[in-house]
Amino acid sequence: MDLGVLARQHRLAITLLTRGWSRFDDLVRETGLPRRSVEELLAELGEDVERSGSALRLRPDSAERWADHVGCPATPPPDLEARIAEHLADVPPPLPALDHVQATADTVLRRALWLDEHYDLGRVKIVFVGDHDLTSLAVHELRADADLAVVDLDDRVLAHIDRRSEGTIRTVHADLRFGLPRAVSGTADIVFSDPPYTPEGMALFASRAVECLSEPVRGRVLLAYGYSRRHPTLGHQTQKALLNLGLAFEAIVPGFNRYHGAQAIGSTADLYVCQPTPRARRKTKNPQAIYTHGPSSVEAGKTTESREALAAFTALAGEGGRTVTVAGPDWTKPATAEQGTAVALDLTGDPGPWLCRALLAVNAERVAALVPNAHPDLADAASQTALIELVAPKYKLRLLRSTPDNKHAVVVADRVETVSAASQVWTRAHARLGNVWPDAPAGLADLRLIDLPRHRIVEVLRLLTANRSISD
Template sequence: MEDEGKPGLPAPADMDPRRLHRALTLLSKGEWWTPAALVRETAAPRRAVEALLAEIGPERSGDRFRLGSDQVRRYAEVLDAGRPPFSPADPVEHLLPEHAAVVERLHELIERAPRSRQALDHVAATPETVVRRALLLGARFWLRDTRLLCVGDHDLTSLAIGMIHPHVQTTVVDIDERILAFIDSAAAGLGLDVRTRWADLRLGLAPAARGYADLAITDPPYSPDGIGLFVARAIEGLREPARGRVLLAYGASERTPMLALKVQKALLDLNVVSEAVYPDFNRYFGAEAIGSAADLYILRPTTKSLPAATARSEQVSTAIYTQGPQAVESREPVAVPVDEVTAGGFQPDALVGGWPKGVLPKLPRVRLTTWLAKPYAARLGQVAVALPAGLESALPRVLLATRAGHLRVYTAEEVRLGELAKVLDPVYELAARGGVLEAVRRPLPQDEAERVVRTIMDRAHGKIANSWRDALIVLRPELNKRQARTVVDETAPWAKDVTLLELPLHRLRDLLGAVRDSLVRAERAVQEAVAQAPSADPAAAPSLGPGQ
């Protein structure tokens, strides 16, 4: 591969030599460069950088390279000496120096954030990238009183936006419990208006996020199905889809234009307009096959986008990622023999999940999406659930979505009870053998706080704050609805407008402690109300014992 006798450079017919010219310029300045750093700086694919280094034979020190003086002279014609380097369109790059402190803080947060999960196609964006996303939002849109939805946020974009635009209210939906817990903790420490919701987007958008936002941003798995699903959920999350915008990060190798075409078709099927595309706007620590870079799309939904998004969501495959058990090449559904389903006298009233047609064909069948979206109408005693590979994080929600007395769940992986048992202890006694989980409903507890938690967990599809308020009034009838709701809001502001099924696990773990705190506040509220009454008599104050 030669360009006018210069070995190692692309031929003009390749139409994209300048990224490698930029790599040569960096190598010519006397500094040592690793291949990964060259990829990240130039957005050239790793294979192209490695081919260039192998062809030109630069000086080497370990895993670092630079050009010798003879090579600098040889390639002088293509070096960017004395000229500013070519940079794709970036309307906010000039604003970045003004926010150096935010960039530095993001460096610290990204260092402390949970590590990437390969099975979820996680690749961390650079701190500069997430800050530039926030700056672009502010430069292009009027953000006063604006709501933003982050459809997945491993990159911590929500925190960057909160630091630069503190008046923006942001909701993050994500499948990764670690990310949700980290964002909650970091946002609380920084005083940011950021709330988190759990969602496996294959099973639906978190209810609190539907019709919520003015803008949405997503950096999804880079498969056509992953792009289509995440953008569809982002559209569902807009208050007025035809007036909102969706920002999408997407990158593809220059060697795979057909994959990029499939993604473009997935977007076309959603009836969105590509209002702008900023090449190589997003930079990453990794993803070297695509040059550690991705374009940023600004998508404008049309009046036909929401119906298209709803239709797209009805056709969801569990295989939307590029790696792991949830990848396009994922395993077959869980196979369960009929005699095992009914072993030990178990007689299910319904089958939930992906069951083969031949298994107990006369029983009612419920899709997982329906099971999680609304309460099942009929009363159920026993339920059998088949949970496909890759949906294990939905298991606590699948169990909480019903008041059935006994559930038997079949999973593709061995069930580990540790964390699951702690979270579900107020409701279920659990036992596991391999990939089979038995969940038997416990009797109602006697402890007051545990009874409130049980009330909340028994109404998993309802708003937590409402169930909590009603349970407090049962235990403290001296409280009216306004007083009880004030107690809940002061104790757990995170419980507002959220259902149990979208609450992150770290909130579920803390629920019992929060309820105990609310009971103390409720008792104080009752005493204050009695003290302020015109005919208050301390001796006549009502008993607040367990029997009330």
């Protein structure tokens, strides 16, 4: 029986038929299922349904078997909230530039219980689009059999989830402004997200959520969203943006989410349960400014770096008479420069993860990247060493702090000519690992290096260094 996302209503129908005689009209009214869905359910139950005039019931000897078909919500362990609180106790600190505001442990627990009550978590697949609140870990604690994946920009969060779940939750890295990784595209029945609360951010995350669904009309997109009741126009703008994507609001549960912070919206947000229509679509234009704080905020808009800074780092890229191609931070597709051409990357908006992935994505004799002087990979000697070692199979780095001014730094990467097992994977970062690495572990073979969380990229490098056998 394929219940899709209607498990709760089907459970209720089975329960009613098990308890005794019910009229068809009562089943429709009590469950909220459309007439056609009730007819399909009864056809599925077949000869196990007894009929007496207009009344129906399940044969007593078959009731238990059908109850197993629709699944039942898990009985939460008594220490579930304590386990969730333990996961949250050492979650990486919120990044204001990514609009992180921590949900309370009670909220995260409530999310897990609500999902389990309404959907058959033993059969559906859930993708969490951004998960600093660790809702995925709460669901995993409640339902160990749940099929879960998390896609996030913050490598720290992905590492935390991977460690806490012991690798049972699939973690995938992405900046949704550039696209959705293949590893989660078209894979989900349910998508949950607590996006940036701007119309631009909500629309982008919701659009990516629709892309995650295997059958959009049969799936659901669950979004947390809050706005100040003093500014209903903002709420209207965001709701309109969601409607323009082709999403119907199946339910809006007020005050469902509570936060430590976000006092401008009363430290609370509603839960939006959205059903994509057949005309649901992805956004054709992906805004860069989607957050409420920091350099990528809507208020900040698009910043333009000084001509002096851009000219200076472009000159570094062109040292030795090379032709220079200027590019942005999008690493979703491989880029190869011709012989004698250097690539200058403007990464001045990098919140941290762009630099290493841009270096993996671009194959050139030389790459020069202009980044903030306070970039996390340049913050101290340990961070610099980690970056140098990570890209060593492909590039030798020069890290030029306070260049060309005290706001910026330039990372110059010169190609390494030595061929190794790792270099052949590092120069084909967009290929399935199983295609370029015959000995890739089963959990990695179907993934692309470019989509892995950073700690998993480090793991791949370690394994490749230990086992040098690889095909050309």
